[in-house]
Amino acid sequence: MKRPFALIGITYLSVQAALFYLESDLAAAILTAVCFIGTIVSLFILKNRNLRHTVLGFCLTAAFASTIFSGYNIFVKQPIVDKYSEREIYVTATVIEQPTVQYDTYRYLIETDSINGKIEKLKICLSTINELNVEEFDRISCVLPLKECTKSQMIADGAFLQASVNKNFAYIVKKTDDKPLYYQAVKIRENFADSFEQNMSQDCASLCRAVLLGEKTALSQEIQNDFTRCGVSFLIVVSGMHLAIISSFVFLCIKKIIKNRVLRSMIMLMCAFSFMAVTGFAPSVVRAGVMLAVVYSGKMFMRKGDSLNSLGIAALILTVPNPTAVADVGMLLSFTATLGIILWARKISVYIMGKFAKLKRLKKPVEFTVNLFAVSVSATVWTMPISVLMFGKVSVFSILLSVILSPAVSVLVACALLAVILYGFGIVSIIA
Numbered sequence: 001m002k003r004p005f006a007l008i009g010i011t012y013l014s015v016q017a018a019l020f021y022l023e024s025d026l027a028a029a030i031l032t033a034v035c036f037i038g039t040i041v042s043l044f045i046l047k048n049r050n051l052r053h054t055v056l057g058f059c060l061t062a063a064f065a066s067t068i069f070s071g072y073n074i075f076v077k078q079p080i081v082d083k084y085s086e087r088e089i090y091v092t093a094t095v096i097e098q099p100t101v102q103y104d105t106y107r108y109l110i111e112t113d114s115i116n117g118k119i120e121k122l123k124i125c126l127s128t129i130n131e132l133n134v135e136e137f138d139r140i141s142c143v144l145p146l147k148e149c150t151k152s153q154m155i156a157d158g159a160f161l162q163a164s165v166n167k168n169f170a171y172i173v174k175k176t177d178d179k180p181l182y183y184q185a186v187k188i189r190e191n192f193a194d195s196f197e198q199n200m201s202q203d204c205a206s207l208c209r210a211v212l213l214g215e216k217t218a219l220s221q222e223i224q225n226d227f228t229r230c231g232v233s234f235l236i237v238v239s240g241m242h243l244a245i246i247s248s249f250v251f252l253c254i255k256k257i258i259k260n261r262v263l264r265s266m267i268m269l270m271c272a273f274s275f276m277a278v279t280g281f282a283p284s285v286v287r288a289g290v291m292l293a294v295v296y297s298g299k300m301f302m303r304k305g306d307s308l309n310s311l312g313i314a315a316l317i318l319t320v321p322n323p324t325a326v327a328d329v330g331m332l333l334s335f336t337a338t339l340g341i342i343l344w345a346r347k348i349s350v351y352i353m354g355k356f357a358k359l360k361r362l363k364k365p366v367e368f369t370v371n372l373f374a375v376s377v378s379a380t381v382w383t384m385p386i387s388v389l390m391f392g393k394v395s396v397f398s399i400l401l402s403v404i405l406s407p408a409v410s411v412l413v414a415c416a417l418l419a420v421i422l423y424g425f426g427i428v429s430i431i432a
Contacts, residue, residue, distance in 0.1 A: 007054065008061045009312025013319050013335060015065035017326040021389075028066055035063040072323045080122060080160050085148045089115050092141045093124065094176075095134050097157075097280065098186060101217045106131050109157055110140065125154040125162040128169060136186045137179050142171035156283070156328035185277035189213055192278070195423040196416070199432055207236070211409060212416040214238025214279045231380075231395025232402060235409050238279045239334055240288025242413055246275055247292060249414045265296040272296075283318055283325060284334035290314035291338075307342045311335065329390050333383050340382025341375050348374035369403065376402035 019028060038059035046052040093110040100107045108126040115122065124144065134140055144163035149155055151162065192213060196205035206223075209215040216224065216236050227233040234241070250271050251264075258264045272289045279285050291310040315335060318325050325331060352370045359366060376399045387394040423432035 002050075003306060003308045003312070004057065005310075005312035005316070006306075006308035007057050007312065009315035010335075010339065011058050011061040012065045013315040013326065015062045016069050016319055016323055017332055019066060019069050020324070020326045028070060031062060031066050035059040035066070039063075068320075069323050077160050077324070081148045084115075084122075084146050084161055086146070088143055088145050090117070090141075090143050091115050091124070092139060094139050095132075095136055096123075098136060098189070099131070103221070105129065107151075107154070108132065108134075109154065109159060113139070122161065123154075123157065123159040125149050125151055125159045127162065127164045129165075129167050130169075132171065132173075134173050135175070137183055138176055139174040140171050141174070142169070152327040152329060155324050156322075156326070156331070158322060158324065160324075182277060185274075186280075189278050189280070191424075192420045193218075195420045195432065199419070199423065208412070208416045208419075210236040211238075211242065211413055212420075214242075214282055214285075229395070230401055231398025232405060234333070234337075235405060237284070237330055238282050239284040239330070240291070240338060241406075241409075243272060243275055243285055243288040243292065245410045245413045246417055247272060249417065268296045269293055283328050283331035286318060287311070287314040287331065287334055287338070290317055308339075311338055311342065329386070332386055336383050336386055337379035340378040344378035344382070345371070345374040348377060372403045372406055373399070376406070 015031065019031075036059075038055055042052045042055040042059065046055060091110075091112045092114045093112040095108055096111050097109040106128045108128070110124050110126050112120060112122045112124065114120060124146070126144065132140070144165070146161045146163050149159050149162040151159075154162065193205075193209050193215065196208045199205075200208065203223075206218040206220070209218040214237060219236065224233070224236070227236055247268060251268060254264060254267060258267065269292075272292045276282075276285050276289045291307070291314055294310040294313060318331065349367075349371050352374070353367060356363070356366055356370075380394075380396070380399050380402070384394045419432040423429045
């Protein structure tokens with residue numbers, strides 16, 4: 001078993017995703033039977049050592065993932081839903097994230113400090129018609145009518161209950177001065193958004209907020225629908241691609257200035273972590289951040305990282321502490337696309353460039369285009385099954401659009417980052 005973390009991490013993620021979306025006890029029973037048979041076969045029948053270890057590793061990981069997922073639902077999630085769903089409760093809670101806005105509805109993620117006077121920690125998705133007069137990490141007291149949460153993104157964040165309130169919603173806010181360190185990342189995100197709003201037209205500012213900060217809801221619903229119909233909505237959802245662009249930009253800026261390998265790697269790690277924090281630790285960005293951390297940690301100690309193992313480690317970091325993280329479709333698409341790129345992109349690129357072996361003058365631009373095409377094909381083909389299952393459609397046209405638009409988005413992300421940095425330095429802010 002050459003890549004143990006890849007096998008364990010990707011298997012763990014896949015099993016939990018399958019169980020979450022199938023929502024079937026029969027599926028769990030079939031998986032348990034398959035794992036049992038596979039374990040017996042690997043222990044007593046298979047002679048090839050590597051194959052035996054691979055099959056055994058897969059079966060044990062799948063069985064463990066199934067047990068953890070079922071146990072989490074039975075002993076953690078379901079008791080919360082059974083206890084509070086379809087009830088009105090009085091809560092004191094903390095607003096733990098910026099609100100998202102969609103279809104003129106504000107959604108707040110809150111974490112309770114107490115419920116009906118008793119100390120209890122629960123996450124709740126609060127939907128309101130009007131924007132609340134609260135900042136992140138302020139405390140709010142109110143009465144909420146609770147139901148089981150059906151919003152995948154909120155379930156992925158650990159919110160199993162939701163509450164919808166009207167314009168007459170009554171609440172009490174208590175401002176707090178004791179803010180966690182993450183609050184600074186939230187304020188940086190807000191300052192970045194404000195700098196775009198002050199320097200650009202509304203449409204341009206919204207697009208920059210989407211591609212740099214992941215604030216997709218800043219765009220009008222019509223524009224979001226246009227991106228979705230074209231199959232390139234991943235361009236306006238902050239992802240590993242955006243972190244890769246920013247990391248490459250930062251590396252380009254410091255490689256001539258900082259020669260020390262360890263110091264340069266540490267700066268890149270700090271850059272990756274800062275971007276993860278500013279984007280709200282989006283799962284797709286965390287996946288890319290963990291992979292980047294593994295790569296640069298290896299460089300610090302003169303060791304070469306392995307992309308598949310790094311992907312597996314990222315899967316474990318995201319899903320072991322929170323089994324419901326698989327509810328985030330964007331995370332699944334990100335992992336699947338990355339897996340496809342790792343396994344296929346280079347092979348496709350080498351095969352196509354083999355047809356241009358005699359090319360000399362235009363070899364570099366052709367190779368650049370071929371690499372973009374190979375990445376787009378790999379990501380699109382591997383994410384097709386998830387797109388069909390989740391959205392009922394897939395756009396083959398997106399392959400061509402990805403080749404055309406990816407370089408433009410790369411330039412846009414780099415320029416947007418440079419603009420918000422320059423905007424904070426008074427005398428040179430005009431360059432922003």
